[in-house]
Amino acid sequence: MSETRETLLSADALNLTDTLLERRAGRDHRIDALFRMMVAAAAAMVLLLLLGAVLVMWQGGLAAFGAQGWDFISKDFWDPANEVFHGLAPIFGTLVTAAIAVLIAAPLSLGVAVFLTELAPSWLRRPLAIAIELLAGIPSIIYGMWGLFVLVPLLGEHVYPWLGENASRLPLIGSWFAGVPIGIGLLTAGLVLAIMILPFIASVMREVFLTVPAPLKESAYALGSTTWEVVWDIVLPYTRSAVVGGILLGLGRALGETMAVTFVIGNANRLGALLEPGTSISATIANEFAEAFADSHRSALLGLGFLLFVVSFVVLGLARVLRARLNRQGGQR
Amino acid sequence: MIVKAGIHSLLLALASLLASGVQAASVSGAGASFVYPAMTKWSADYQKATANRVNYQSIGSGGGIAQVKAGTVDFGSSDAPLPPDELAKFQLAQFPSVIGGVVPVVNLAGIESGKLKLTGRLLAAIYLGHVANWNDPAISEINPGLSLPNQPIRVIYRSDGSGTTFNFVNYLSKVSPEWKQSVGEGTTVRWPGGFGGKGNEGVAAYVKQVAGSIGYVELSYATSNQLTAVAMQNAAGVFVQPTDASFQSAASSANWKDAKDFYLIITNAPAADAWPIAATNFILMPLAPKKSEGAKEALNFFRWVYKDGDAAASKLGYVPLPDALVAQIEAYWASRLKH
Numbered sequence: 001m002s003e004t005r006e007t008l009l010s011a012d013a014l015n016l017t018d019t020l021l022e023r024r025a026g027r028d029h030r031i032d033a034l035f036r037m038m039v040a041a042a043a044a045m046v047l048l049l050l051l052g053a054v055l056v057m058w059q060g061g062l063a064a065f066g067a068q069g070w071d072f073i074s075k076d077f078w079d080p081a082n083e084v085f086h087g088l089a090p091i092f093g094t095l096v097t098a099a100i101a102v103l104i105a106a107p108l109s110l111g112v113a114v115f116l117t118e119l120a121p122s123w124l125r126r127p128l129a130i131a132i133e134l135l136a137g138i139p140s141i142i143y144g145m146w147g148l149f150v151l152v153p154l155l156g157e158h159v160y161p162w163l164g165e166n167a168s169r170l171p172l173i174g175s176w177f178a179g180v181p182i183g184i185g186l187l188t189a190g191l192v193l194a195i196m197i198l199p200f201i202a203s204v205m206r207e208v209f210l211t212v213p214a215p216l217k218e219s220a221y222a223l224g225s226t227t228w229e230v231v232w233d234i235v236l237p238y239t240r241s242a243v244v245g246g247i248l249l250g251l252g253r254a255l256g257e258t259m260a261v262t263f264v265i266g267n268a269n270r271l272g273a274l275l276e277p278g279t280s281i282s283a284t285i286a287n288e289f290a291e292a293f294a295d296s297h298r299s300a301l302l303g304l305g306f307l308l309f310v311v312s313f314v315v316l317g318l319a320r321v322l323r324a325r326l327n328r329q330g331g332q333r
Numbered sequence: 334m335i336v337k338a339g340i341h342s343l344l345l346a347l348a349s350l351l352a353s354g355v356q357a358a359s360v361s362g363a364g365a366s367f368v369y370p371a372m373t374k375w376s377a378d379y380q381k382a383t384a385n386r387v388n389y390q391s392i393g394s395g396g397g398i399a400q401v402k403a404g405t406v407d408f409g410s411s412d413a414p415l416p417p418d419e420l421a422k423f424q425l426a427q428f429p430s431v432i433g434g435v436v437p438v439v440n441l442a443g444i445e446s447g448k449l450k451l452t453g454r455l456l457a458a459i460y461l462g463h464v465a466n467w468n469d470p471a472i473s474e475i476n477p478g479l480s481l482p483n484q485p486i487r488v489i490y491r492s493d494g495s496g497t498t499f500n501f502v503n504y505l506s507k508v509s510p511e512w513k514q515s516v517g518e519g520t521t522v523r524w525p526g527g528f529g530g531k532g533n534e535g536v537a538a539y540v541k542q543v544a545g546s547i548g549y550v551e552l553s554y555a556t557s558n559q560l561t562a563v564a565m566q567n568a569a570g571v572f573v574q575p576t577d578a579s580f581q582s583a584a585s586s587a588n589w590k591d592a593k594d595f596y597l598i599i600t601n602a603p604a605a606d607a608w609p610i611a612a613t614n615f616i617l618m619p620l621a622p623k624k625s626e627g628a629k630e631a632l633n634f635f636r637w638v639y640k641d642g643d644a645a646a647s648k649l650g651y652v653p654l655p656d657a658l659v660a661q662i663e664a665y666w667a668s669r670l671k672h
Contacts, residue, residue: 080494081502081519152542182487182543184528267492267529277528279492287531290366290393291494291520293413298395 054309061303067296072303078269080288085300089271091307093186093278097261098254100190105198106247113205114231129206136199144263147192152264156183160275179276187274189265193257197250204246208239245322252316256308258282281308359386360630364397364410367496367551368614371431374645375638382641387634394496394520401425401617407627409617412496413520417593424620426669427594428662430635432584432652433551434611435501436575438560440546441467441482445561447574450475452566453508453601453609459486459547460505461512462526467545489539489548492529494520500612501549504600552580553650569605577652583611585655618670632666
């Protein structure tokens with residue numbers, strides 16, 4: 001008896017809660033829609049900002065593209081006093097310093113990552129990994145000051161004179177090492193950049209090496225492979241695209257780095273050899289923008305900025321695509 | 334306990350900040366970084382003396398000119414003067430604020446500051462790359478007592494656009510026709526060779542690092558960094574040292590009387606004791622300001638600067654304007670800036 005009563009009661013209560021629930025669901029729906037709109041707007045803002053930045057630089061650079069034509073990127077003659085802006089030297093400097101940085105940092109990072117994932121005793125792995133991340137957190141101006149006050153005198157007194165003497169006799173690339181070896185120049189900028197991007201590349205490599213399934217490596221070891229063979233034939237092929245992605249990530253950072261480069265590159269807006277002063281796109285903009293009186297000068301600097309933006313964007317986009325490929329690959333196996 | 338006290342004082346500071354913002358008049362200015370240290374000191378002293386605030390943003394001369402043209406600030410500041418026709422077009426008044434200047438400095442072992450002598454033409458030849466070794470006969474000829482090493486000259490310049498560079502290359506253009514023709518003048522130019530340091534501190538650092546180098550910095554940097562200054566031959570043919578007196582002489586001997594709107598660059602000044610690469614910073618103000626209150630306050634501030642700001646400026650390595658010039662500026666205000 002009491003039981004049926006209870007069921008009746010609860011059925012009543014259920015009816016009541018049904019309408020309540022419906023109302024509640026309606027309200028939830030509205031709030032949810034509002035919430036969705038808000039977060040979508042936040043996401044859209046990022047895209048708008050990106051688009052806005054590109055458009056502003058494109059529009060600002062238009063006058064320079066129009067006035068200088070292809071000479072803007074194909075000739076070396078940057079003369080703000082006479083409003084001639086042929087920017088091959090900064091473009092060349094940006095590409096060369098970034099290339100040097102990657103050439104040095106990539107193999108070093110590979111070594112660091114292999115040691116951390118395959119060879120280091122387990123008590124050392126965490127502290128070392130943290131140290132690498134700390135290296136990535138050092139502000140770039142610190143690298144610049146260290147470069148100027150420590151690296152420059154060292155290289156200028158001990159390394160570059162020797163390099164200028166001996167490397168300049170090499171066939172083909174000998175002329176790259178001509179010039180006045182005082183320690184300031186493209187090569188020094190490349191070296192400082194290499195140290196700066198090393199932690200980024202190394203930590204990506206370390207991460208992706210950890211995704212290699214242990215059975216693959218263990219099988220190889222069981223078949224008698226050396227550590228080198230496991231790294232070269234198992235780990236690297238498995239993670240190839242992500243490793244390239246990591247290197248491109250480092251390249252992207254090297255292309256845009258300003259402060260550290262400005263300290264040690266010599267800021268000379270003309271083409272030169274590796275031991276001679278040069279400039280990069282970002283260094284030129286940082287140097288000249290604040291006091292660029294002429295509209296044409298400002299436009300030329302914005303135009304250079306646009307070029308840098310496009311190059312960095314393509315490099316970083318490629319890096320993402322290559323890293324994503326590893327995840328897909330990992331899913332399939 | 335300490336944290337609590339800290340928060341308390343922070344709140345107090347905030348409250349006083351808000352309160353002072355409401356009470357006193359405030360002036361806004363923007364422009365050349367060259368005067369920024371002086372402006373900061375002046376505005377702090379001025380606030381102590383009058384409770385009025387002056388906000389100066391160091392955004393570069395180009396930015397200062399753009400802001401004052403747009404009317405977003407009460408005054409702008411530029412290291413290069415604007416020509417009178419441009420001032421007329423944008424309805425602006427212009428007058429000097431303080432004197433500074435450029436000093437060539439070298440890094441040569443065994444040579445003391447002020448001992449090495451150079452002429453303007455020689456300086457241009459060095460920066461053009463024609464004179465490339467310290468033992469060049471052209472240098473030893475005017476430095477008979479010095480033993481100059483057989484060492485290549487490393488040329489250092491300012492890589493960032495600056496009033497310092499503007500005045501330096503303006504001087505080189507005045508004394509060397511070849512410089513004027515092949516390089517020209519501007520806040521940044523196409524340097525024939527050498528290394529660029531960013532800012533006075535960058536040039537000073539490069540000169541200290543590189544043996545056999547020559548660079549140029551503002552007066553205050555030459556003294557505060559203990560760099561080896563060069564004695565320069567001036568327009569009268571006399572070798573002078575970079576001192577307050579020689580800078581002031583350059584400013585007083587310059588022909589301000591005939592300079593409409595003070596449109597005058599005082600490099601290569603005529604007096605026998607004038608430093609040849611002296612420079613003035615300029616203030617720009619709208620003739621018909623949007624806020625006459627701010628413009629009036631700005632003039633009060635500069636009146637105070639000319640009267641009471643000299644000691645602070647000298648301490649920071651600037652040279653105060655000579656009295657005759659100040660009198661001329663105040664007459665100019667009375668005739669042009671009637672708010």
